[in-house]
Amino acid sequence: MCPDFKEEVCPQLSVPPYVCNGCPNRHRCTLKKRIYSAKSANDSYEKTLHEAREGFNISDAELADIDSFFSPLIKQGQSLYHIIRNNRDTVPCSESTARRLLLSGILEARKIDLPRAVRFKKRKGKRNNMKVDKKCREGRTYNDFLSFSEKHPDMLITEIDSVVGTTGGKVLLTVILRNCNFMLAFLRDKNTAQSVEQIFTMLFTLLGRKRYKSMFQVLLADNGTEFSNPTAIEKGPDGERKSYMFYCNPQAPQEKTKVENNHTLIRRILPKGTTFDNLSQTDINLMMSHINSYGRKKFNGKSPAEIFINLYGEDVLHLLGLELIPPQDICLKRTLLAGK
Structure with missing residues (x-):
């Protein structure tokens, strides 16, 4: 709490390997320590890898284009196969991408708008909540x-x-x-x-x-x-x-x-x-x-x-x-x- 306090920092932390793991004075030292944990580093890496691969890698404009193309036709009772088969020159994405976007709930059309989809029992499996923008946290942490x-x-x-x-x-x-x-x-x-x-x-x-x-x-x-x-x-x-x-x-x-x-x-x-x-x-x-x-x-x-x-x-x-x-x-x- 003293306004004149200045923390003492170990000079060894400014040179490789920048941690206290191998220091012989580690257990006697009273300064703030910096410890490398392989498990924590690996967990952080796996979390970053997982977050980078989830969601849809499309922009807002692309999503709006896909939504405006598929949703009106789906609500008219057309299947995804029929839509793509008859609009090959103008379709903005593949059938699988359109289906995943539809089932994830981010299009105006819903699963219930597909007549055959609601007849089948939902498959068991891990629930996967997809992010619309997987990079949404960048600059917003x-x-x-x-x-x-x-x-x-x-x-x-x-x-x-x-x-x-x-x-x-x-x-x-x-x-x-x-x-x-x-x-x-x-x-x-x-x-x-x-x-x-x-x-x-x-x-x-x-x-x-x-x-x-x-x-x-x-x-x-x-x-x-x-x-x-x-x-x-x-x-x-x-x-x-x-x-x-x-x-x-x-x-x-x-x-x-x-x-x-x-x-x-x-x-x-x-x-x-x-x-x-x-x-x-x-x-x-x-x-x-x-x-x-x-x-x-x-x-x-x-x-x-x-x-x-x-x-x-x-x-x-x-x-x-x-x-x-x-x-x-x-x-x-x-x-x-x-x-x-």
């Missing part, structure tokens, strides 16, 4: 986020995450504004990157450019595949930047504590293992109205909803489908959504 925050201390930070109900069922996208601890939640049919993109596109349209850019300036997410298309979230329909997106380190929930802590309030009403399939967005808005109206000690008893209204206005609260619940009427039990 947590260290990049910290550097960006130091350069732009006035920019507001928003944390985003997912809450899962039952496996294969509906999921929630949670969005929390750090400046007031105000949380939004949106129901999605599938936990895909396209569903997240659609939510932020909806918010941009609903709030308008100016209001959206004042609320969602910097987005901080985990490494889930649903957040693997940052370009689509960062850019507006006209290509103009509307926000910046960064990622936490793997297995580091402490780097976005606001959203993680607020998930405990959601779990009071929707415990783990509860299905979201019978819920509607109206039910989710009711739940979030109660959660956001709940007073917090850190705000001297004021609720996130009250602070949100002071910052953005009550009309924005209603525009988002939420309301301020009187303190005596707040319910954070399963009975709030009884019968759902």
